[in-house]
Amino acid sequence: MSPRKWDKVATTVLYMISVFIIAVLAFLLLYILISGLPHVTWHFITGRSSSFAAGGGIGIQLFNSLYLLILSMLISIPLSLGAGIYLSEYAPKNWLTDLIRNMIEILSSLPSVVVGLFGFLVFSINMKLGFSILSGALALTVFNLPLLTRKVEDSLQAVHYTQREAGYALGLSRWETVIHVVVPSALPGILTGMILGAGRVFGEAAALIYTAGQSSPPLDFTNWNPTYIASPLNPLRSAETLAVHIWKINSEGIIPDASAVSAGASAILILFVLLFNFAARYFGNKLYRHLTGARERG
Amino acid sequence: MKKKWFSLFILPMATIILAGCSFKQTGQSITAVGSSALQPLVEAAGDEFTKENAGEFINVQGGGSGTGLSQIQTGSVEIGNSDLYASQKSGIDASKLVDHKVAVVGVTPVINRKIPIKNLSTTQLAKIFSGDITNWQQLGGPNQEIVVINRAQGSGTRDTFERWVMKGRSAVQAQEQDSTGMVRQIVATTPGAISYMAFPYVDKTVKTVNVDGVTPTAKHVTTNQWQIWSYEHMYTNGKPTGLTARFMDYILSDAIQNKVVATMGYIPVKDMKVSRSLQGKVVQLSHEK
Amino acid sequence: MKNDDIRASLMKRSRAAKNERFGKTLTGLCILIIITVVVSIFFFVASKGLATFFTNKVNLWKFLTGTIWNPGATDAQGNPQVGALPMIVGSFAVTFLAAIVATPFAIGAAVFMTEISPKIGRKVLQPVIELLVGIPSVVYGFIGLSVVVPFVRRTFGGSGFGILSGTFVLFVMILPTVTSMTIDALNSVPRNYREASLALGATRWQTIYKVVLRASTSGIITAIVFGMSRAFGEALAVQMVIGNAMLLPGNLISPASTLTSVLTMGMGNSVMGSLSNNALWSLALLLLIMPLIFNIIIRKIAKKGAIR
Numbered sequence: 001m002s003p004r005k006w007d008k009v010a011t012t013v014l015y016m017i018s019v020f021i022i023a024v025l026a027f028l029l030l031y032i033l034i035s036g037l038p039h040v041t042w043h044f045i046t047g048r049s050s051s052f053a054a055g056g057g058i059g060i061q062l063f064n065s066l067y068l069l070i071l072s073m074l075i076s077i078p079l080s081l082g083a084g085i086y087l088s089e090y091a092p093k094n095w096l097t098d099l100i101r102n103m104i105e106i107l108s109s110l111p112s113v114v115v116g117l118f119g120f121l122v123f124s125i126n127m128k129l130g131f132s133i134l135s136g137a138l139a140l141t142v143f144n145l146p147l148l149t150r151k152v153e154d155s156l157q158a159v160h161y162t163q164r165e166a167g168y169a170l171g172l173s174r175w176e177t178v179i180h181v182v183v184p185s186a187l188p189g190i191l192t193g194m195i196l197g198a199g200r201v202f203g204e205a206a207a208l209i210y211t212a213g214q215s216s217p218p219l220d221f222t223n224w225n226p227t228y229i230a231s232p233l234n235p236l237r238s239a240e241t242l243a244v245h246i247w248k249i250n251s252e253g254i255i256p257d258a259s260a261v262s263a264g265a266s267a268i269l270i271l272f273v274l275l276f277n278f279a280a281r282y283f284g285n286k287l288y289r290h291l292t293g294a295r296e297r298g
Numbered sequence: 299m300k301k302k303w304f305s306l307f308i309l310p311m312a313t314i315i316l317a318g319c320s321f322k323q324t325g326q327s328i329t330a331v332g333s334s335a336l337q338p339l340v341e342a343a344g345d346e347f348t349k350e351n352a353g354e355f356i357n358v359q360g361g362g363s364g365t366g367l368s369q370i371q372t373g374s375v376e377i378g379n380s381d382l383y384a385s386q387k388s389g390i391d392a393s394k395l396v397d398h399k400v401a402v403v404g405v406t407p408v409i410n411r412k413i414p415i416k417n418l419s420t421t422q423l424a425k426i427f428s429g430d431i432t433n434w435q436q437l438g439g440p441n442q443e444i445v446v447i448n449r450a451q452g453s454g455t456r457d458t459f460e461r462w463v464m465k466g467r468s469a470v471q472a473q474e475q476d477s478t479g480m481v482r483q484i485v486a487t488t489p490g491a492i493s494y495m496a497f498p499y500v501d502k503t504v505k506t507v508n509v510d511g512v513t514p515t516a517k518h519v520t521t522n523q524w525q526i527w528s529y530e531h532m533y534t535n536g537k538p539t540g541l542t543a544r545f546m547d548y549i550l551s552d553a554i555q556n557k558v559v560a561t562m563g564y565i566p567v568k569d570m571k572v573s574r575s576l577q578g579k580v581v582q583l584s585h586e587k
Numbered sequence: 588m589k590n591d592d593i594r595a596s597l598m599k600r601s602r603a604a605k606n607e608r609f610g611k612t613l614t615g616l617c618i619l620i621i622i623t624v625v626v627s628i629f630f631f632v633a634s635k636g637l638a639t640f641f642t643n644k645v646n647l648w649k650f651l652t653g654t655i656w657n658p659g660a661t662d663a664q665g666n667p668q669v670g671a672l673p674m675i676v677g678s679f680a681v682t683f684l685a686a687i688v689a690t691p692f693a694i695g696a697a698v699f700m701t702e703i704s705p706k707i708g709r710k711v712l713q714p715v716i717e718l719l720v721g722i723p724s725v726v727y728g729f730i731g732l733s734v735v736v737p738f739v740r741r742t743f744g745g746s747g748f749g750i751l752s753g754t755f756v757l758f759v760m761i762l763p764t765v766t767s768m769t770i771d772a773l774n775s776v777p778r779n780y781r782e783a784s785l786a787l788g789a790t791r792w793q794t795i796y797k798v799v800l801r802a803s804t805s806g807i808i809t810a811i812v813f814g815m816s817r818a819f820g821e822a823l824a825v826q827m828v829i830g831n832a833m834l835l836p837g838n839l840i841s842p843a844s845t846l847t848s849v850l851t852m853g854m855g856n857s858v859m860g861s862l863s864n865n866a867l868w869s870l871a872l873l874l875l876i877m878p879l880i881f882n883i884i885i886r887k888i889a890k891k892g893a894i895r
Contacts, residue, residue, distance in 0.1 A: 007790040014703055017695030018712055021766075024759060025715045028722060031730060082617025090611055091618075100618070103625045105813065106879050110628070111820040111847045113854060114871045118628055125374050131329060131359055142624055149621060154768075158775045173603040175610030192713075192767070196720045203723025206823055206851065210365075215341060215358040218348060238329075238357045243723045247823070250729065251477030252334040252360065254498045254562060258479070266726050273721035277714060334855070362855020364864070389861030445746050450831075451657070452856030452863065473748060473830040473842045476852035480827065483732060488746055 029270065036267025039260045045268065049216060049245065054257040058265050060216045063232060064133070064239035065272075068212060069201050071235065072137040076144050077194060083145075084152025084190075089178050108146035112207040115143045120210035131238040136212025143207050144197045151193025155186040184291035191284040198280070199273050205243040213238035214248050242269050327355035328541050332366015332379030333454060334477065335496055336530045339401060340379060342558050343549045356545055363387070363454050370395060370533045376542045378533040381454020383576050395533045400549055401564040404497045404527040405458050406514035408485055408504040413492075415439050417508040423463050426492060429470030434490060446472040447484055447493040458528040459494045461578075463509075494526075498563030516565045522572045522580050529574075530564070629875065636872030639865040645669055650869065656833040656849070658863035669866045671873065673835045677843040678877075680750050680836060681825065682818045685757035689765055690811055692758075694800075697769035702781075702795050719763040728827035731756040736828055745840035748830030753845070756828050757818045765814035772806025773799060812885050816878040822847035846870045 047057020091097040119139030129135040159182050167177030183190070216239065219232045231237075240248070246265050249258045330340050337360045344356030363380040367390050370378025381403075384392035407423060409415065413434055418426075425431040426444055434442045448469055449456035453476065460469065475481045478499045485491045486503035497514065500506055506514050509526070518524035538546050548554060555566040574580050600608075639645045645667060653670020696716075700708025735755045740747030776799050784794040800807070830842025831852060850870050857864040 003790045003793055007792040010792040010795070011703060014695050014699040017692055018699045018707075021692065021696050021762065022711065022715055024762075025719055028730065028759075029718070031734070032722075032726065079617050079620060082614040083621045086611075086614035086618045090614060100622060100625075102879070102882060103629070104621065105816065105882065106875060107625050107628065108813075108816065111822045111850060111871070111874060113822050113847070113851045114632065114874070115628075117854065118631055121631075122627075125372075131357055142628070145621055145624065154771050158771060160777075173607040175607045176603065178610065189771070192717065195717055196763075196767070199717065199721030203721060203726070205723065205725050210361060213357060213359045214337075215344075218345070237355075238359070243725055246723070247725045248360070249479075250483075250725070251479040252337060253479060254338050256501070262729070266723075266729075269723060269726070270721070273718065277717055277721065281714070360855070364857045364859075365855050368859040387858050387861075389858035389864075450852040450856055452853065471832055471834050473746075473832050474844075474852065475831060476826075476855070480732075484748075487733075487737065488740075491746075 032263075032266050032270050036263040036265070036270075039264035040267060044261075044264055048218060049240075049261075050255060054255060056255060056257075056261060058242060058245060058261070058268065060219055061240055061242045061245045061265070062268065062272075063219070064212075064216065065202060065241040065243070065269075067232070068133055068136055068140070068208075068239065068241055069198060071133060072140040072144065072201055073194070073198060075137060076141040076148055076197070079141070080145055080148035080152055081190070083149045084156060085178055085183070087149070088153045088156035089174065089182070104146045104149055108150070110143075112143055112204060115139055116207040116210045118142065119207065124211055129236065131211070131213030131215075132236045133212055133239045134235040136208050136239065136241075137235075139207050139211040140201050140204060143204065144201060147200070148193055148197050151196070152186075152190050155189025155193065156182055158189060159186050184288070187288050187291065188284060191280060191287075195277055195280045198276060202273055202276070203243050203269065205241075205247040208241055208244050209247070212241060212244070214240045214244050216240040216245075326353065326541055327357055328376040328545065329357040329359065330377035330379055330532065331359045331361055331369050331375045332377075333363045333381045333530070334360040335381055335403065335454060336379040336401075336532070338498075339530070339559065339562055339564060340377075340532070340549070342562065343554050344545075346554065346558065347545055347548050354541060362452075364452055367395075367533065370535050373535050376534065376538075377545075378535075380531045380533060381528060382457055383529075383531065384533055385576065386457070394535060396535075396537060398532045398534065398546055398550070399529040399567050400532050401530040401555075401559050402519060402527055402567060402570055403530055403564050404514060404516065404519040404524055405455055405494055406497060406500065406506045406524075406526065407463075407492065407494045407509065408482075408500065408506055410485055410489060410491045411503070411505045412489060413439055413442070413505070415507060417511060419510050420463055423509065424465065424467055427464060427469050428467045429472075442490040445488050445491040446470060447481055447488075447491055448472050448474045449478075449481065449494075450474050450476040454528065455494065455496055459526060462526045496563075497565075500563075516563075516569075519565055520569050520571050522574065527565075529567075632868060632871050632875055635865060635868035637869075639669070639862070639869040643667065643862045643865060645866070651675070654835055658857075658866045667862055667866075669862075669869075671846070671870060673833050674844050674846045674849050674870065675873070677750065677829070677836055678819060678845040678847070680839075680843070681753040681757055681829070681845060682815050684750065684754040685761055685818045686765075686811055686815045688754065688758045689762050689814060693762055693765035693769050693810070693814070694807065696766050697773055698795055698800075700770055701773040702791065702799065716763040716766050719759070724760065724821065724824040727756055727760055728824035731824060731828040739840060743840045746830070746842065747840070748828060748842045749838075749840045750829065750836055750843050751839040752828040753825050753843075754839075756824050757821060760821060760824060761814040761817045764817050765810050768810035768813055769803075769807050772803040772810060775806065776802045808885055812878075812882055816882075819878055820847060820874060822851045826851055846874050850874070 044057045046059040048060060049058060050056030116139060119135055119142065123129050123135035123138045124131060163181055163185060164177055167181040221232055224231055224233055242265055246262045249255060250262050337358055341358040344358055347356055348354060363382055366378035366380050367384055367387055369375045371390055384390050384395050415437060422437060427446060432444055434440055434444055478495050481493045481495055482499060482504055485493050512518050512523050514524055519527045534542060555568060559566045571583055572580050573583055640647055650669055650671055652672055654672050655668045655670045657668040696712060700712050731752060735752045736747035739752050743751065780798050780802055781794055784798045825845055826848035829845060829848055831844045831848050832842035833844050836843035850867050853867050857867060
């Protein structure tokens with residue numbers, strides 16, 4: 001066959017692969033949404049969950065998921081950004097750096113149940129945080145840091161060295177170059193990493209079962225003083241997230257409508273991940289334009 | 299410039315660390331950890347309790363009987379839930395723990411709905427689970443391979459089942475699942491499947507079988523005609539005090555025992571006509587009420 | 588006097604140098620925190636996992652090659668039965684199979700997105716891949732249980748639970764990770780490589796195959812290894828479809844088990860400090876060490892294959 005024909009064949013194959021991946025996702029999404037959306041009502045989204053009768057909602061779980069997401073991203077984004085910058089811009093190229101990089105990579109493949117137990121023994125028991133949102137957020141940080149750090153480092157590495165040289169030529173220090181030149185142009189990549197990380201946080205169950213816990217005491221949405229035990233903002237209350245709730249009612253729940261609740265909760269979870277994705281993309285583009293003055297990213 | 303970075307990095311962390319350390323919350327709470335089978339019951343009771351006592355919370359966590367017992371032993375929680383007697387678990391020093399039997403739960407064999415078998419003897423069951431009988435035909439059913447689904451080692455339900463059915467025979471290496479929900483779903487969808495589960499979890503997707511002609515009902519459990527049952531324990535480290543004591547009283551009160559416990563499919567302890575010791579000795583109880 | 592001023596201003600750190608030091612310290616602090624976390628987890632898992640061998644005196648070789656896992660019981664000689672081989676084999680089988688199936692798809696999709704149609708790639712495929720990551724593993728597990736397992740049962744026989752179902756589920760789960768990392772690898776190939784190749788009269792496919800993929804080999808291999816580590820550590824979803832029978836897998840459709848599935852199942856049911864609990868931590872230690880080993884091996888291979 002001539003190279004030109006090969007080119008055509010390969011292009012077709014690549015198109016097919018892409019279509020296949022889209023089809024897989026479409027199937028997954030449709031499956032989740034079709035089996036879940038019929039159960040979603042306003043009462044379901046805002047209502048309180050029930051431990052044995054039918055007709056429970058997922059209101060508190062949804063709030064917990066969002067709160068936990070914000071809290072854990074608040075800790076892990078600055079940390080991973082700093083660590084990624086150090087690894088990419090400052091770390092000397094030697095065996096120690098390689099070892100650190102390797103260790104971080106290994107950590108990211110740690111089963112989340114081990115992270116959960118580590119968090120349970122260290123945060124919940126040794127640091128006396130108990131089953132709480134805070135220990136959940138810390139466990140999720142441990143769980144997420146490796147991936148985020150790696151992603152930040154990769155995105156920074158992908159920025160061409162001429163950009164850095166241009167920065168130095170303008171008389172900027174290395175640090176100034178990093179934050180004014182390198183980080184802004186690596187932002188789309190970093191942002192993708194953050195979205196992926198947020199998605200993982202939102203869907204994680206195993207690491208939270210032992211840390212944030214699986215009970216959802218009734219909240220008092222009129223009292224936002226974080227020191228009150230029933231306040232939604234209290235970081236020391238135990239908080240069951242949406243993903244944990246799905247896991248729980250499927251594994252040990254005795255509510256009669258377990259499958260309906262779990263399908264509905266999965267649908268809501270997916271919708272939120274979708275929403276979050278699009279929002280992050282939109283604001284990311286805006287931020288990128290704002291920081292670099294480029295019209296389109298890429 | 300510096301400030302911007304400072305606030306971006308340090309402030310959130312500082313706030314969180316401060317929040318974690320120097321923070322006295324108002325209100326009171328206790329934590330109960332352990333058996334996932336007991337979790338819905340305690341959770342429901344905790345909800346009712348909080349409704350009546352505002353600002354007092356019962357945190358109920360699962361994690362398995364093993365977790366419950368090791369946590370109550372180290373004193374990091376107030377209540378440890380368990381399906382087993384504490385002394386049955388290796389590594390637990392039961393002498394310091396105080397046992398509160400809050401309910402009784404029956405365990406029944408369940409099979410896939412398509413298998414037209416209504417009754418099995420204890421010996422037949424034992425042979426199925428030890429791998430001596432492998433086809434439903436050997437029991438008068440259709441020519442269909444038996445798919446045994448076991449629970450994870452150390453699970454309270456498995457322990458109860460093996461104690462009263464297997465009687466010392468070791469189980470065949472087969473599929474194991476660590477939660478009743480999974481077992482139910484697999485038995486419902488896999489042709490020829492057999493497993494066992496606690497009464498509260500049985501629904502119309504699976505079929506229960508009689509054992510030695512006795513139907514698996516709460517009534518038969520109370521008289522020990524249905525032998526596969528166990529107590530649900532809530533352990534405290536020493537005699538309970540304060541909120542823990544009040545909650546233990548509450549969960550044993552008639553209101554909870556009659557309303558919540560019975561509706562969920564558990565059997566209230568005071569309904570039992572017999573009591574059974576750790577060693578399996580059965581004593582008739584006389585209720586004078 | 589004037590000289591002193593100049594001298595003083597020269598000796599003093601400039602604003603930029605201070606800034607520089609501040610930045611370096613700040614980021615260095617972050618990496619220190621992460622290193623602390625990593626080291627403490629390693630230490631934590633190792634201290635618990637090694638207790639099986641030091642406190643409970645289990646023979647390491649027997650642990651790795653034994654085929655019977657029953658930590659509650661002892662064999663005829665009174666040794667605890669903790670043979671992890673079935674789980675090790677199961678874990679490796681699902682990991683390698685999933686990686687083998689996922690690699691062509693991941694590379695294909697990545698090439699499509701970077702070389703063929705960046706526009707469709709960015710607008711459609713990128714969000715699709717990010718969404719796939721966002722689907723929680725519990726949901727993957729239940730779709731696996733209600734779609735993949737019956738499918739395998741009907742098509743290949745058996746109960747449907749087994750390595751094959753695990754492979755299918757893991758394939759979808761690691762696809763986004765491998766793809767998005769491959770995209771990064773392809774993007775880091777400098778533009779002038781492609782232009783040089785096209786200028787020599789190569790077709791697009793020749794450019795992709797002979798230049799772009801070659802130049803990014805080590806990046807792609809890293810992506811695959813990363814995906815494999817993911818697969819190795821995935822617990823909830825695999826546990827739901829693999830059947831969890833601690834038997835040496837004879838074929839792809841009989842129930843098997845992985846290190847993670849046994850770990851997740853047993854953790855809650857054993858008492859901390861007891862042998863059965865320590866044995867589970869030894870499995871966790873294995874989970875930490877295994878990816879480390881194949882990381883090193885594949886890094887060596889990648890160094891040989893890459894063009895510099």
